[in-house]
Amino acid sequence: KQEVTQIPAALSVPEGENLVLNCSFTDSAIYNLQWFRQDPGKGLTSLLLIQSSQREQTSGRLNASLDKSSGRSTLYIAASQPGDSATYLCAVSSGGGADGLTFGKGTHLIIQP
């Protein structure tokens, strides 16, 4: 059974710092990996989708990398801002009939002004 782990569970940093969020998964046979952002009491907003054949994806100040063979992904946030404060979720799609997403428990990020 696929398991996804996110480290750290919580992170608090001053504004302006560059930071890295980590995601690991136990079964490397994935189709893609998606990073989401969730604000308190809100839904999930997709940030980046990395196909299994890709090594990284970039969107603005965000860069996500994927090392499928080692079961790891990182989300790099450059020049962090208070508006980046949220919970960041990593999810992998392992295909198959269900093709559902297996989620990590998230990293709760606070950017201090």
Add this chain to the structure above:
Amino acid sequence: NAGVTQTPKFQVLKTGQSMTLQCAQDMNHEYMSWYRQDPGMGLRLIHYSVGAGITDQGEVPNGYNVSRSTTEDFPLRLLSAAPSQTSVYFCASKRGLTYLNTEAFFGQGTRLTVV
């Protein structure tokens, strides 16, 4: 473009009551699914559908029914609500399994409390 729309946003039920959580998408996506989010557990798949008329169970299906009569709608029914079903429910959609590497879009969630 509305994306994925869930109603209601909040609901309080008494134990034993039934209700339907609504989900609609306007992106012509074949694949739709329901998740529940519980503290310390992450999101878990309840049911999914790969197209109109086709549904199947996910990881935690007990106590829930689904149907998919149209491409746009995928309602989730609680047959007899229990306190263990207190959770936040999310509906998601994406292009079908013939497009495996596609982005999933989520609704804003329904916060359900069963007393």
